[in-house]
Amino acid sequence: MADALHQLETHIDYQFSDKQLLQRALRHRSANQAANGNHMERLEFLGDAVLGLVISKYLHHRFPDKQEGDLSRMRAALVRKESLFEVAQAWGLMAYLNVGDSERSDKLRGIKSPSIAANAVEAVIGAVFEDGGWDAAHQLVKRTWQGMLKGIGDVDTRDAKSRLQEFTQSKEWGLPKYELFDLGVGCSPRFRAKCRVNGELLGEGCGERKKIAEIEAAEQAWQQLKN
Amino acid sequence: MADALHQLETHIDYQFSDKQLLQRALRHRSANQAANGNHMERLEFLGDAVLGLVISKYLHHRFPDKQEGDLSRMRAALVRKESLFEVAQAWGLMAYLNVGDSERSDKLRGIKSPSIAANAVEAVIGAVFEDGGWDAAHQLVKRTWQGMLKGIGDVDTRDAKSRLQEFTQSKEWGLPKYELFDLGVGCSPRFRAKCRVNGELLGEGCGERKKIAEIEAAEQAWQQLKN
Numbered sequence: 001m002a003d004a005l006h007q008l009e010t011h012i013d014y015q016f017s018d019k020q021l022l023q024r025a026l027r028h029r030s031a032n033q034a035a036n037g038n039h040m041e042r043l044e045f046l047g048d049a050v051l052g053l054v055i056s057k058y059l060h061h062r063f064p065d066k067q068e069g070d071l072s073r074m075r076a077a078l079v080r081k082e083s084l085f086e087v088a089q090a091w092g093l094m095a096y097l098n099v100g101d102s103e104r105s106d107k108l109r110g111i112k113s114p115s116i117a118a119n120a121v122e123a124v125i126g127a128v129f130e131d132g133g134w135d136a137a138h139q140l141v142k143r144t145w146q147g148m149l150k151g152i153g154d155v156d157t158r159d160a161k162s163r164l165q166e167f168t169q170s171k172e173w174g175l176p177k178y179e180l181f182d183l184g185v186g187c188s189p190r191f192r193a194k195c196r197v198n199g200e201l202l203g204e205g206c207g208e209r210k211k212i213a214e215i216e217a218a219e220q221a222w223q224q225l226k227n
Numbered sequence: 228m229a230d231a232l233h234q235l236e237t238h239i240d241y242q243f244s245d246k247q248l249l250q251r252a253l254r255h256r257s258a259n260q261a262a263n264g265n266h267m268e269r270l271e272f273l274g275d276a277v278l279g280l281v282i283s284k285y286l287h288h289r290f291p292d293k294q295e296g297d298l299s300r301m302r303a304a305l306v307r308k309e310s311l312f313e314v315a316q317a318w319g320l321m322a323y324l325n326v327g328d329s330e331r332s333d334k335l336r337g338i339k340s341p342s343i344a345a346n347a348v349e350a351v352i353g354a355v356f357e358d359g360g361w362d363a364a365h366q367l368v369k370r371t372w373q374g375m376l377k378g379i380g381d382v383d384t385r386d387a388k389s390r391l392q393e394f395t396q397s398k399e400w401g402l403p404k405y406e407l408f409d410l411g412v413g414c415s416p417r418f419r420a421k422c423r424v425n426g427e428l429l430g431e432g433c434g435e436r437k438k439i440a441e442i443e444a445a446e447q448a449w450q451q452l453k454n
Contacts, residue, residue: 041295042287049276049283056276057356060269068268129284134361183419187433188303192410206414 008096016131025123030100040123047126054141084118160219178214193217235323243358252350257327267350274353281368311345387446400425405441420444
């Protein structure tokens with residue numbers, strides 16, 4: 001186990017002072033040793049906030065002319081479960097996860113659900129923040145997200161709603177339809193949107209603004225149609 | 228203007244190297260000088276993430292036995308608009324805001340909507356982070372939220388659903404009723420709950436888990452009944 005942890009530390013290029021933090025970040029609540037909250041979830045709570053700030057800081061500097069809505073949308077794309085799962089794969093994290101029998105499977109190198117691996121990425125970031133502070137965690141996230149951060153500008157120059165509309169029109173499917181739900185003051189994010197093409201529900205999105213929710217829904221619909 | 232800014236710096240106990248950052252944090256998009264994105268919103272985006280991390284770090288240390296769901300709920304209470312507006316009042320921020328005529332009013336010491344002041348609090352936090360880095364912003368938030376952080380433990384030891392139920396039964400109004408909405412995978416938070424007492428909608432809540440959404444809705448209903 002110590003060897004395996006050392007390997008992972010080499011992959012992520014960070015050596016823990018407190019190895020137990022790393023072990024906890026890799027332990028799912030289904031694992032045998034997870035009693036009394038000794039599993040990844042609290043570190044995941046912390047890592048999610050660390051990741052949010054590092055990405056926000058980066059986007060704020062890199063795109064001085066973008067408005068807050070665009071920055072939020074880019075951040076959402078960089079921290080969504082799919083992006084975290086990409087990181088888990090790059091780190092080879094599945095080999096180090098400690099899950100109970102109920103969550104084991106032959107798929108995905110041993111685990112049933114990609115979201116466990118995605119959550120563990122956040123937990124590892126949280127563990128590095130606990131162990132080495134802001135600078136260490138900041139460096140880890142920037143190193144790890146480097147490739148995705150480089151690409152994010154290209155993604156952003158296109159508006160997902162226009163792109164989807166062009167696509168559906170080229171197929172003569174007519175216009176995408178959006179349904180918008182106001183979840184009410186006090187809900188965050190406040191708006192939720194559904195996107196249908198030809199009556200079929202293809203995407204859902206949430207956001208603090210109507211437009212952001214619709215753009216997220218359009219993005220999801222476009223991903224579906226593309227595949 | 229320089230004098231006024233200096234006063235505010237004294238209130239928040241932080242001196243800016245770059246005074247323009249503070250000016251921008253106080254400038255609403257309705258202001259005359261707000262062209263080309265030269266207003267608070269981008270700093271607000273950054274400050275929101277800074278605030279989230281400082282509060283998460285604090286709660287993670289202060290409550291080693293609480294689960295992630297409880298920590299999320301406490302964080303949501305500490306960073307919601309009402310809490311930010313309390314901070315704006317404590318800082319006397321309304322006197323320094325730069326808003327256009329459309330947003331001016333005789334209420335709230337010159338502004339129409341408390342959310343402008345709440346957003347400016349986040350922008351000021353973002354500006355301190357830009358100007359002085361993580362340590363300076365961390366200190367500012369901890370200093371400012373001190374009172375609310377002290378109280379948060381008391382709030383949390385009581386379960387809002389039980390408390391509400393006891394109250395409605397004591398009034399012989401019967402049990403509160405909850406409606407739950409699953410917003411679907413990909414929405415964050417995923418669940419939304421409505422709470423009704425005697426058929427009247429009194430609270431709404433959101434959360435990553437059903438229970439959290441219901442507790443938030445119960446909390447809101449209880450606040451309404453209490454007043």
